[in-house]
Amino acid sequence: MTAVKAAAPARARTRDKAVRARGAGAVAAFATPLAVIAVLCLAAPLLPVPDPSVQVLSDALKPPAWLDGGDWSHPLGTDHLGRDVFARILYGGMLTFLIAIAGMLAGAIPGTLLGLISGFYRGRADTVISRFVEAQLALPFILLAIAIIAGSGRSLPGLVLVLALFGWAQYARVVRAETLSLRERPFVLGLRCAGVPTPRILLAHMLPNVAGTVLVLTTLQIGTVILAESALSFLGLGVVSPQISWGAMLADGRAHLTTAWWVAAFPGLAITVCVLLVNLLGDALRSWLDPKKRRY
Amino acid sequence: MTQEGRILDVDGLSVVHRARGTGEPFAAVDDVSLHIDAGEIVGVVGESGSGKTSLAMAVAGLGTITSGTITVAGVRVGRRLTKEERTRVQVVLQDPHGSLDPRQTVRRGLRELRRIHPARTAWITDEELLAKVGLAADLLDRLPHQISGGQAQRVAIARALLLRPSLLLADEPTSALDVSVQAQILRLLLDLRATENLSILFISHDLAVVRTICDRVHVMLRGRIVERGPTAEVFDHPTHDYTRRLLAAIPGRRAAATYEETYEDAYDGAAPGGAR
Amino acid sequence: MLRFFAGKLLQGVATLLIAVSAAFFLARLTGDPVREILGDVASEEQVAVLSARLGLDRPILVQYLSFLGDLVTGDLGTSLRYGVGNLDLILGWMPASVELAVAAMVIAVLVGVPLGVWAALREGRLADRIASVVALTGQSIPLFWLGLMLILLFAVTLGWLPAGQAGGFDSLILPAVTLSTLPMAQIARLTRSSMSEVLGEPFMSAIQARGVARWRAVGVHALRNAALPVITIIGLQTGTLLSGAITVEFVFAWPGLGTLATQAVQMRDFSLIQALVIFGAVVFVVVNLIVDLLYGILDPRIRDGAA
Numbered sequence: 082m083t084a085v086k087a088a089a090p091a092r093a094r095t096r097d098k099a100v101r102a103r104g105a106g107a108v109a110a111f112a113t114p115l116a117v118i119a120v121l122c123l124a125a126p127l128l129p130v131p132d133p134s135v136q137v138l139s140d141a142l143k144p145p146a147w148l149d150g151g152d153w154s155h156p157l158g159t160d161h162l163g164r165d166v167f168a169r170i171l172y173g174g175m176l177t178f179l180i181a182i183a184g185m186l187a188g189a190i191p192g193t194l195l196g197l198i199s200g201f202y203r204g205r206a207d208t209v210i211s212r213f214v215e216a217q218l219a220l221p222f223i224l225l226a227i228a229i230i231a232g233s234g235r236s237l238p239g240l241v242l243v244l245a246l247f248g249w250a251q252y253a254r255v256v257r258a259e260t261l262s263l264r265e266r267p268f269v270l271g272l273r274c275a276g277v278p279t280p281r282i283l284l285a286h287m288l289p290n291v292a293g294t295v296l297v298l299t300t301l302q303i304g305t306v307i308l309a310e311s312a313l314s315f316l317g318l319g320v321v322s323p324q325i326s327w328g329a330m331l332a333d334g335r336a337h338l339t340t341a342w343w344v345a346a347f348p349g350l351a352i353t354v355c356v357l358l359v360n361l362l363g364d365a366l367r368s369w370l371d372p373k374k375r376r377y
Numbered sequence: 378m379t380q381e382g383r384i385l386d387v388d389g390l391s392v393v394h395r396a397r398g399t400g401e402p403f404a405a406v407d408d409v410s411l412h413i414d415a416g417e418i419v420g421v422v423g424e425s426g427s428g429k430t431s432l433a434m435a436v437a438g439l440g441t442i443t444s445g446t447i448t449v450a451g452v453r454v455g456r457r458l459t460k461e462e463r464t465r466v467q468v469v470l471q472d473p474h475g476s477l478d479p480r481q482t483v484r485r486g487l488r489e490l491r492r493i494h495p496a497r498t499a500w501i502t503d504e505e506l507l508a509k510v511g512l513a514a515d516l517l518d519r520l521p522h523q524i525s526g527g528q529a530q531r532v533a534i535a536r537a538l539l540l541r542p543s544l545l546l547a548d549e550p551t552s553a554l555d556v557s558v559q560a561q562i563l564r565l566l567l568d569l570r571a572t573e574n575l576s577i578l579f580i581s582h583d584l585a586v587v588r589t590i591c592d593r594v595h596v597m598l599r600g601r602i603v604e605r606g607p608t609a610e611v612f613d614h615p616t617h618d619y620t621r622r623l624l625a626a627i628p629g630r631r632a633a634a635t636y637e638e639t640y641e642d643a644y645d646g647a648a649p650g651g652a653r
Numbered sequence: 654m655l656r657f658f659a660g661k662l663l664q665g666v667a668t669l670l671i672a673v674s675a676a677f678f679l680a681r682l683t684g685d686p687v688r689e690i691l692g693d694v695a696s697e698e699q700v701a702v703l704s705a706r707l708g709l710d711r712p713i714l715v716q717y718l719s720f721l722g723d724l725v726t727g728d729l730g731t732s733l734r735y736g737v738g739n740l741d742l743i744l745g746w747m748p749a750s751v752e753l754a755v756a757a758m759v760i761a762v763l764v765g766v767p768l769g770v771w772a773a774l775r776e777g778r779l780a781d782r783i784a785s786v787v788a789l790t791g792q793s794i795p796l797f798w799l800g801l802m803l804i805l806l807f808a809v810t811l812g813w814l815p816a817g818q819a820g821g822f823d824s825l826i827l828p829a830v831t832l833s834t835l836p837m838a839q840i841a842r843l844t845r846s847s848m849s850e851v852l853g854e855p856f857m858s859a860i861q862a863r864g865v866a867r868w869r870a871v872g873v874h875a876l877r878n879a880a881l882p883v884i885t886i887i888g889l890q891t892g893t894l895l896s897g898a899i900t901v902e903f904v905f906a907w908p909g910l911g912t913l914a915t916q917a918v919q920m921r922d923f924s925l926i927q928a929l930v931i932f933g934a935v936v937f938v939v940v941n942l943i944v945d946l947l948y949g950i951l952d953p954r955i956r957d958g959a960a
Binding site: 272276278285286290 | 434437438439458459460461463464466467468470471472475476477478479480481489490493494533536540
C-alpha cells in the first residue's frame with residue numbers, strides 16, 4: 082500500500098497564522114509596559130533613587146516637581162515624614178508585585194489541582210469540592226480576611242494565605258468546567274482504554290489543555306490580588322510600616338488628602354494603571370489563545 | 378498476534394442509565410448476547426439511540442454494566458481492569474482528530490503508550506507500525522491538526538494495534554470521513570484482519586459500510602438485537618420489519634455489496650490504496 | 654418547580670454551613686485571637702481570664718458545637734467592645750449600608766445597561782472599544798482610592814458635594830457613585846455581550862423584516878432576552894458590593910456595616926468581626942438564592958434540570 086504523506090491545507094494555515102500574529106501583537110503591546118514597570122519595581126534597590134525609608138522631616142509634604150515649592154530631587158513630592166514618594170512607589174511596587182505573585186500562585190496551584198480532580202473524577206469528590214468552592218465564593222473576601230487576620234495577627238505569610246483563599250475557588254471552578262468537557266473527548270476515552278493511569282491523564286493531558294485558560298485567569302488574578310492586598314493594607318491589615326506597599330501608602334495619604342493630595346494620588350494611580358494593564362493583557366491573552374472566544 | 382477461539386463473548390448484557398431530566402431508569406442495552414470468534418469482523422447496526430454506543434463502551438471497559446457478562450479472550454470485562462487486561466480491547470472512535478490529544482505529536486503519543494506497557498509494545502518500531510497502517514514515517518513529528526482526518530484515523534488504528542489487542546472495537550470509524558477516505562480505512566481494516574488475524578467489532582449506523590466488511594451482522598433497536606446472521610443473508614433476506622426499513626432507506630442501494638464491488642465502482646477498477 | 658426550589662434551598666444551607674465553619678476554623682487555627690486582642694504586653698493571667706470569658710479555652714470541637722448551637726438560635730454573640738448583642742448591633746447599623754448598596758446598584762444598572770446596549774449597537778467600532786476600555790478601567794480602580802480622589806475633586810476642590818456623612822441626599826452621591834463603579838463595569842460588559850449575541854440572532858432580523866422599528870426591536874425584544882444574565886450578575890455582585898462597601902464606607906465615614914467592621918478591627922472586637930462574617934455570608938447566600946429562584950421562574954429550561 083502506498084504510503085500517504087501529510088499535507089495540511091495551506092490556505093487555512095496562513096490565515097490561522099495571521100490571526101495568531103495579530104493576537105500576539107496585542108499581548109506584546111500590554112505585556113511590555115507591564116514588564117517594564119515590574120522590572121523597575123523589582124530592581125528598586127539597584128536604582129539611583131533616594132532611600133524610601135529615610136525620614137527628613139524638614140522636607141515633609143513637598144509637592145511634586147512641576148508645582149510651586151517642588152523640585153526635581155523629589156519628582157513626585159514627599160510624604161508627611163519627608164520620604165520621597167517616587168522612591169516609595171518603586172519600593173512599594175516591589176512588595177506589591179511579589180505579594181501579588183505569591184498570593185496568586187498559592188491560590189492557583191491548589192485551585193487548579195482541585196478543579197482537575199473534581200472535573201475528572203466527578204461523583205463524590207466533585208460534590209464535596211464544589212460545595213467548598215461555592216462556600217468560599219459566598220464569603221465576602223474582606224470580611225473573611227479581617228476575621229482571619231484579627232484572629233492570627235498581621236504577617237506576610239498570613240497575608241499570602243488570605244490572598245490564596247481569595248483566589249483558589251475561581252481556579253477550581255473554571256478548571257472543573259473545562260475538565261468536565263475535555264473528559265468527554267474521544268482521546269480521553271482512548272487513553273483510559275489503553276490503560277493510562279488517571280493521574281497521568283490528569284497531569285499530562287488535561288492540564289496542558291486547560292493551561293491556556295489557567296494562564297488567562299492567572300493574569301487576571303494578579304490584578305484582583307493587587308486590589309485585594311491594597312484594600313487590606315489600606316485598612317491596616319496587610320502590609321504595615323516599615324514595609325511599603327501601594328495600599329499602605331494610600332492609608333498614609335488619606336490623612337493628608339487636603340493638604341498633600343500627591344501622597345495618595347500617585348500610589349492609587351500606580352495601582353490603577355498596573356491592574357488595567359494586567360486586565361488588558363489577560364483579555365488579549367484570552368483572544369490570542371482562542372480567537373473564537375468572545376472578548377468579554 | 379495469533380488468536381484462537383472465542384474472542385468476545387457478551388452474555389445477557391444490560392446497561393441501565395438514568396434519564397437526564399426525570400431521573401427515570403431506562404435500559405440502553407437490554408439483554409444482549411453476541412460473540413466474536415478469532416479473525417471475524419462482526420457488525421452491530423442501529424440508529425442513534427439504539428444502544429450501540431452503550432454496548433461499545435461496556436465492551437471496551439469504559440461504560441457501566443448493570444447485569445450480564447462480557448468476556449474478552451478469557452478475561453471478564455468491567456470498569457475495574459488492570460493495565461494489562463485493558464490492552465485486550467482497543468478502540469477506534471468516530472472523530473479522528475478528537476481521538477488524539479491536540480497537544481501531542483504522534484511520536485510522543487506512541488512513546489507514552491510504550492512507557493505504560495513497555496513489554497507489550499516492544500514488538501514493533503514506530504516507523505514499522507505506521508507502515509502497517511499505510512503512513513509514512515514523517516508523520517511521527519506532526520501534531521493532530523497538521524494531518525488529515527484519514528491520516529488521524531490511521532494513527533488511531535496504529536495506537537490501538539501497538540497494544541496487540543485481541544479485539545478491536547471500531548465505533549463509527551468512518552462516519553466522519555469522506556467516501557474515498559472511508560474506502561481506504563475499510564480496506565486497512567480488512568487487511569489488518571488478514572495479516573494480524575485481528576478480530577473486529579464494527580459498530581455503525583451505515584448499513585452500506587457494514588455490508589462491505591462484516592462477516593456477520595446484528596441489528597439493534599432500542600437496546601435489543603432484533604436480527605442477526607451472516608451479512609449476505611441479513612441483507613438479502615431480512616426477517617425483521619425494522620431491518621427491512623433500514624435497508625430500504627439506503628440511498629442508491631446496489632445489488633452488489635462486497636468491498637471491491639462497492640468501491641471499485643467509485644474508482645474505475647483501481648482499488649484505493651494503490652498496488653494491492 | 655417545588656423540587657427545584659427545595660434543591661436550591663438545601664444547597665444554600667449547605668454552602669452557608671461550610672462557609673461559616675470555614676470562617677470559624679480559619680480564625681481560630683491560624684493564631685491566638687486572645688493575644689491579638691490583648692496585645693504583646695498581656696500577662697499570662699490576663700490571657701487566661703479573657704480566654705475563659707470568651708470560651709476560647711475549651712477544646713476546639715466543643716467551641717464549634719456551641720458555635721453552631723448559637724447560630725441556630727440566632728445568637729451571634731456579644732460584642733467585646735460595645736457589650737451588646739452582635740446581631741442587634743448589626744441590624745442597627747445595617748440600614749445605612751442597605752441605602753448605600755441599593756443606591757450603588759441603581760446607578761450601576763441605570764448607567765451600565767445603556768452603556769452596554771450602546772456598545773453592542775456599535776460593535777467593533779471605535780465607540781465600542783472605548784466603552785470596553787472604560788469598563789475595564791472601572792474594574793481596575795481601587796475603590797477606596799477612587800473615593801479619595803472624588804472627595805478631593807468634588808468636595809475639597811470644587812466644594813459641590815459633602816465629603817462624608819452629613820445627612821441628606823447630597824452625601825449619598827459620592828459614596829454611591831464610588832461603590833457603583835465595579836458592578837457598573839460588570840453590568841456594562843455583560844449587557845454588551847448578551848445584547849450582541851441577541852442582536853445577531855436570526856429572530857431579530859425576522860422581527861425587523863416584519864417592519865418593527867429598530868428602536869423598538871432593540872428596546873423591547875432584545876432587552877428582554879438580554880435581561881436574564883444581567884439578573885444573575887446582580888446576584889454575583891452582592892459579594893463584591895459587600896467587600897467594596899467596607900473600604901468605601903471607611904473612606905466616606907458612612908455609618909454602615911463597613912465602618913462597624915473597620916472599627917471592630919481597630920478595637921480588636923473578635924466576636925463582632927466573626928458575627929459580621931457570618932452575617933455577610935448569610936446575606937450573600939440569601940441574595941443568590943433569590944436570584945436562582947428568579948432564574949428558575951424566568952427560564953423554564955433551568956427548572957427542568959437542563960442546566
